[in-house]
Amino acid sequence: MPGEVTAAADLDEAERSRILAKTARFAPPPARDADGRLDLVGLSRAELAAALADIGEAPFRAKQVWHWIYYQGATDFARMTTIARDGRERLAARFVVGRPREATVQTAADSTRKWLFSFRDGQQAETVYIPGREKDRGAVCVSSQVGCTLSCRFCHTGTQELARNLGAGEIVGQFLAARDAYGEWPSPQGETPRLLSTVVLMGMGEPLYNFEAVAGAVRILMDPEGIGLSRRRITLSTSGVVPMMDRCGAELGINLAVSLHAVRDELRDELVPLNRKYPLRELLTACRRYPGSSNARRITFEYIMLKGVNDSDADARELVRLIAGLPAKVNLIPFNPWPGSPFATSTPAAVARFAAIVNAAGFSSPVRAPRGRDILAACGQLRTASGRQGTRGAA
Numbered sequence: 001m002p003g004e005v006t007a008a009a010d011l012d013e014a015e016r017s018r019i020l021a022k023t024a025r026f027a028p029p030p031a032r033d034a035d036g037r038l039d040l041v042g043l044s045r046a047e048l049a050a051a052l053a054d055i056g057e058a059p060f061r062a063k064q065v066w067h068w069i070y071y072q073g074a075t076d077f078a079r080m081t082t083i084a085r086d087g088r089e090r091l092a093a094r095f096v097v098g099r100p101r102e103a104t105v106q107t108a109a110d111s112t113r114k115w116l117f118s119f120r121d122g123q124q125a126e127t128v129y130i131p132g133r134e135k136d137r138g139a140v141c142v143s144s145q146v147g148c149t150l151s152c153r154f155c156h157t158g159t160q161e162l163a164r165n166l167g168a169g170e171i172v173g174q175f176l177a178a179r180d181a182y183g184e185w186p187s188p189q190g191e192t193p194r195l196l197s198t199v200v201l202m203g204m205g206e207p208l209y210n211f212e213a214v215a216g217a218v219r220i221l222m223d224p225e226g227i228g229l230s231r232r233r234i235t236l237s238t239s240g241v242v243p244m245m246d247r248c249g250a251e252l253g254i255n256l257a258v259s260l261h262a263v264r265d266e267l268r269d270e271l272v273p274l275n276r277k278y279p280l281r282e283l284l285t286a287c288r289r290y291p292g293s294s295n296a297r298r299i300t301f302e303y304i305m306l307k308g309v310n311d312s313d314a315d316a317r318e319l320v321r322l323i324a325g326l327p328a329k330v331n332l333i334p335f336n337p338w339p340g341s342p343f344a345t346s347t348p349a350a351v352a353r354f355a356a357i358v359n360a361a362g363f364s365s366p367v368r369a370p371r372g373r374d375i376l377a378a379c380g381q382l383r384t385a386s387g388r389q390g391t392r393g394a395a
Helices: 002-024 045-053 060-071 085-094 168-182 207-222 242-251 265-271 280-288 313-323 348-360
Strands: 101-107 113-118 124-131 138-141 198-201 234-238 255-259 299-305 328-334
Touching: 002 207, 002 242, 045 060, 113 168, 124 168, 138 168, 168 207, 198 207, 207 234, 207 242, 234 242, 242 255, 242 280, 255 280, 280 313, 299 313, 299 348, 313 328, 313 348, 328 348
Parallel strands: 138 198, 198 234, 234 255, 255 299, 299 328
Antiparallel strands: 101 113, 113 124, 124 138
């Protein structure tokens, strides 16, 4: 009924407003160095132009600086040689082009690399680069929060309290720092192979509980005059923040991955506590209305395989029933153990049976090969000590 649809839309808008108000409580500190200089990384084009106008620079200067930051990868204004020397000196006196600091860097036996990045206030988050199976391809898994509020029982990050959200500059800065490490500047164009070819917002935190900063970072990543990633090369993973899924689809149109992990509300309530607020029916309905989803751009459902918990043949058949009619694929993820975890990985036989049932129903269901397990860089293993400074709160 029209009245019911309007009421639902009003409820969603009220819930979005509540989420954004909650987000403000975990805002990052100002993006300024100790000497007061403003970090230009993370500013939108309009914000960059305004900052430069404040020191008397002409409007065209913003385009030049944007090119140097996001196409050339410059962090030193002295390198920006299309700008006159006195202009470079003015910029250097007022601004910085920052990067998160590498606290530790680890490389796994399979060449997966994990960084622990430190930010201006000492908070830390982890970022992972996963080399692709194809030559000159790979994914950068970036974090959106320091810690997490969701407390998913199988996830190591969920054992760390939320300290704060990351700013747009801190989110995109993880990708820039990874680019630095692999020497991938200037930004590859057209069909030129990219070592860092995709970005997945699957690191620490729930991206849709920090939507404004995530959206700002994504728009920078997609800007054609800088990094120039296609929206098809960016995936956001959510545990199911239903009201923000609609906004993500409408404003960004990037790929969507949903952390499903259970096919019955009673079990998902336990594994993914957010399900108590947005149960399976609401979540799957939001997936069905996600704009742009098609056979070419399928929604990915992530499903952690937990021995004796969610890996039965009956679970597989119910999963098929739940996603029937959706352009979807299912990533089956063998559980990646972490210290103190209460779960075990499903047996290879159970995973194979589960995959066969889903495949037979017409849904691709690849089994994700664990990457970076030996350095705790695999799915669900990221965690830092920064949560000690945080404030607990369910969003």
